[in-house]
Amino acid sequence: xxxxxxxxxxxxxxxxxxxxxxxxxxxxxxxxxxxxxxxxxxxxxxxxxxxxxxxxxxxxxxxxxxxxxxxxxxxxxxxxxxxxxxxxxxxxxxxxxxxxxxxxxxxxxxxxxxxxxxxxxxxxxxxxxxxxxxxxxxxxxxxxxxxxxxxxxxxxxxxxxxxxxxxxxxxxxxxxxxxxxxxxxxxxxxxxxxxxxxxxxxxxxxxxxxxxxxxxxxxxxxxxxxxxxxxxxxxxxxxxxxxxxxxxxxxxxxxxxxxxxxxxxxxxxxxxxxxxxxxxxxxxxxxxxxxxxxxxxxxxxxxxxxxxxxxxxxxxxxxxxxxxxxxxxxxxxxxxxxxxxxxxxxxxxxxxxxxxxxxxxxxxxxxxxxxxxxxxxxxxxxxxxxxxxxxxxxxxxxxxxxxxxxxxxxxxxxxxxxxxxxxxxxxxxxxxxxxxxxxxxxxxxxxxxxxxxxxxxxxxxxxxxxxxxxxxxxxxxxxxxxxxxxxxxxxxxxxxxxxxxxxxxxxxxxxxxxxxxxxxxxx
Numbered sequence: 001x002x003x004x005x006x007x008x009x010x011x012x013x014x015x016x017x018x019x020x021x022x023x024x025x026x027x028x029x030x031x032x033x034x035x036x037x038x039x040x041x042x043x044x045x046x047x048x049x050x051x052x053x054x055x056x057x058x059x060x061x062x063x064x065x066x067x068x069x070x071x072x073x074x075x076x077x078x079x080x081x082x083x084x085x086x087x088x089x090x091x092x093x094x095x096x097x098x099x100x101x102x103x104x105x106x107x108x109x110x111x112x113x114x115x116x117x118x119x120x121x122x123x124x125x126x127x128x129x130x131x132x133x134x135x136x137x138x139x140x141x142x143x144x145x146x147x148x149x150x151x152x153x154x155x156x157x158x159x160x161x162x163x164x165x166x167x168x169x170x171x172x173x174x175x176x177x178x179x180x181x182x183x184x185x186x187x188x189x190x191x192x193x194x195x196x197x198x199x200x201x202x203x204x205x206x207x208x209x210x211x212x213x214x215x216x217x218x219x220x221x222x223x224x225x226x227x228x229x230x231x232x233x234x235x236x237x238x239x240x241x242x243x244x245x246x247x248x249x250x251x252x253x254x255x256x257x258x259x260x261x262x263x264x265x266x267x268x269x270x271x272x273x274x275x276x277x278x279x280x281x282x283x284x285x286x287x288x289x290x291x292x293x294x295x296x297x298x299x300x301x302x303x304x305x306x307x308x309x310x311x312x313x314x315x316x317x318x319x320x321x322x323x324x325x326x327x328x329x330x331x332x333x334x335x336x337x338x339x340x341x342x343x344x345x346x347x348x349x350x351x352x353x354x355x356x357x358x359x360x361x362x363x364x365x366x367x368x369x370x371x372x373x374x375x376x377x378x379x380x381x382x383x384x385x386x387x388x389x390x391x392x393x394x395x396x397x398x399x400x401x402x403x404x405x406x407x408x409x410x411x412x413x414x415x416x417x418x419x420x421x422x423x424x425x426x427x428x429x430x431x432x433x434x435x436x437x438x439x440x441x442x443x444x445x446x447x448x449x450x451x452x453x454x455x456x457x458x459x460x461x462x463x464x465x466x467x468x469x470x471x472x473x474x475x476x477x478x479x480x481x482x483x484x485x486x487x488x489x490x491x492x493x494x495x496x497x498x499x500x501x502x503x504x505x506x507x508x509x510x511x512x513x514x515x516x517x518x519x520x521x522x523x
Contacts, residue, residue, distance in 0.1 A: 001061040003053045005039050012039040014049075016057055075472055090151035090521055092482070093467035093489060094131035095514035099496040100439050101127060109178050113171040117163070125156055125164040126432075133436040135465030137412075139419035140165075151469055152516030165420065165428030172431045176241050179438055180265050183238055187445055190235040193272045193395065194262055195402040198254050199409075201416050202226040229430070230254040232262055237401035238441040241265060242434055244427065255284045259293065272296065272384070274399055285383075294384040296395045302374040312379070321389065333389040408457040409437055443492055450495050455488045463489040469510065475522060480510040 004017045016033040036042065042049050080086055101107070107123055114122040131150070132143045144158040168175075183189050202224045228245040243258050255275065262271060272294040288295045301312060311334070321331045380396045387395070409415040415433040417426050440457050448454050455463075463486055470481040482501045490501075499513040511517050 001033060001057045001064070003050060003057050005050075007039075010038075010040055013037065014039050014042060014053065016053075016060070074474075088471040088522070089468050090471070090518065091135075091149055091465065091467065092151040092469045092510075092514055092516055093135060093464040093485075094150060095498065095516055096443070096464055096489065096492055096496070097131040097134055097439065098127070098515055099493070099498055100443065101130070103496070104179070104182055104439070104442075109175065110167070110171075113167065113174065115167075117167070121156065121160060122164055122167055124154060125160045126168065128153060128156070129161060129164065129432055130436060130439070131464065133413060133432055134439060135461055137414040141419070148521070151514070151518055152511075152520055154520055162425065165425045165432070167428070168431040168435075169424045169428035172427065175431060175435065177265060179435075180240065183234070183236075183438075183442070184266075187234075187236055187238065187442075187449075189238070191266045192270065193235055193274065194232045194240055195234075195399055196230065196232050196255060196258060196273055196275045197399075197402045197406065198228060198230045199406045200226045200228050201410075227426070228254060230258045231402060231405060232258055233402045233405055233441075235398065236441070236445050237405065238445060239405065239434060239438050242430070244430060256287050259288070270294065272395070274395055276399060289383055294382065296380060296382045296384075296387075296392055298396065299379040299381050301377050301379055302371055304379075313373075331389055331393070335385060405437060405441070408440065409433060412457045412461060413437060413440075446495050447492065452491050452495070455492075459486075459488050460492075462486060463492065469518070471518060471522070476507075478507055478518075478522075480505045480507060480518065 001016055001018045004015045005012055006015060007013050014036045016036065018031045018033055019028040020031065021027070022029055036053070046052070078085065106127075110123050110126060111119045128147070128150070129140070129143060132138065132146070136146075138146075140161050141158065144156075144161055147153060147155050184191065230243045230245065232240040232242065234240050241258070241261050243254065243261060245254050245257075255273070259271060259273060270292055273288060274296045276298060285295060285297070301309065304312075317334045318332045319334070320329055321333070322328065323330050380392055382392050413433055413436055415430065417429045420426050420429045440460050443460055444454055444457075466484045466486060467489055468483050470483060471478055472481065473479050481504050485501065494500075501513050502509060505513070507518055
């Protein structure tokens with residue numbers, strides 16, 4: 001490796017380069033290892049920069065030669081008579097979580113909010129609960145029992161892990177604001193658009209509390225108390241904010257508070273809210289409209305008012321869009337000024353005719369035929385007439401991201417709070433889950449932005465949980481062998497700027513690649 005100055009005039013740059021011989025020839029091929037910067041500027045800042053860089057190139061060359069040298073290891077073939085005789089191994093995929101943690105500057109964030117607690121211990125406990133949630137979500141008690149299996153961690157008491165749930169509870173709003181500032185700066189977040197939805201989380205209990213109430217469960221667990229969560233995500237699928245509501249709160253009554261929270265985060269006067277039809281109650285639409293916001297919300301034609309149905313089936317006023325190649329109808333649009341009213345009819349009751357005196361119920365064939373007209377159709381409504389039909393469709397189509405986010409929270413991250421019992425710990429648990437979801441979504445965003453194949457949350461969690469480091473030999477001559485490392489770990493590690501793993505590594509090389517110090521485990 002050597003230092004080269006290339007280019008001409010004021011556009012000359014300094015590079016690290018390396019020459020390799022082309023197999024079967026006497027020719028060499030030059031590889032640019034790194035472009036360091038403009039020659040004139042760097043020389044002006046440090047007249048000795050070239051000599052310093054030459055020394056650095058020499059050091060890097062020596063390090064590369066050393067790393068390519070085969071390692072030798074003397075291993076024992078003795079019988080395994082005790083658990084301590086088994087070759088030591090440790091999880092290390094959480095090196096990805098550590099790298100993301102550092103990028104999000106969470107150390108400094110939690111230092112400032114630890115209060116009278118030992119800040120370093122708070123950070124260690126929150127980081128451990130987070131890596132466990134991102135890789136192998138389980139109860140706090142299970143986390144405490146697993147500590148010794150993770151590379152580079154100091155063992156901590158169970159009480160400390162429960163205690164930091166209170167820290168997470170107390171700093172929820174500050175953490176959301178901190179993450180919003182980061183994602184606004186480091187992604188192409190569209191602050192004027194947010195996707196919103198609501199879900200419920202049930203408890204395996206009938207014990208009620210501040211949030212835990214009997215309500216309207218989506219999972220039909222009517223014999224358990226529950227709580228309600230409203231979640232806002234951005235155009236990238238990364239969470240923006242969330243709110244928790246008492247379990248007896250109707251879905252429609254959550255949106256206004258969440259929108260107000262979003263406004264306060266970004267000091268915005270106008271927001272476009274995209275939501276499913278379960279949230280399109282008149283009060284919500286009226287609030288959004290009167291407060292100067294836009295909405296894109298689906299609407300069920302079958303349950304709309306008669307006046308709206310007549311507008312739909314009236315042939316006049318429609319603008320058709322045809323496929324330029326086939327001439328087939330792609331879409332139809334009509335702009336109307338109409339106050340929408342939700343139908344009070346639900347389910348099969350709309351097909352029944354009742355004679356109250358005789359209590360004889362019969363099916364109405366006429367109503368069934370009328371309902372069939374709407375099968376397969378739904379409307380997407382907006383109050384922003386500056387948007388084209390295609391733009392409205394594209395905006396609404398992004399709603400799948402929030403539906404997937406709830407699936408990730410419930411299924412992958414196992415956010416259902418069945419192992420925490422006090423209201424403060426429940427709130428802290430959801431702050432942790434929100435942070436975990438934000439981190440996974442950001443990792444997915446980084447993969448896509450760097451031209452890599454998107455990875456599901458499950459794949460990312462495998463990359464965090466599965467990698468294991470085998471530690472063989474006698475201290476200090478130990479060799480670390482990474483195993484069970486998948487492609488997602490390697491790709492994301494490269495994007496995050498982590499040094500490559502090697503098939504066999506010294507403790508120092510392992511720490512350099514992962515920032516995890518195995519000597520903490522081997523004491």
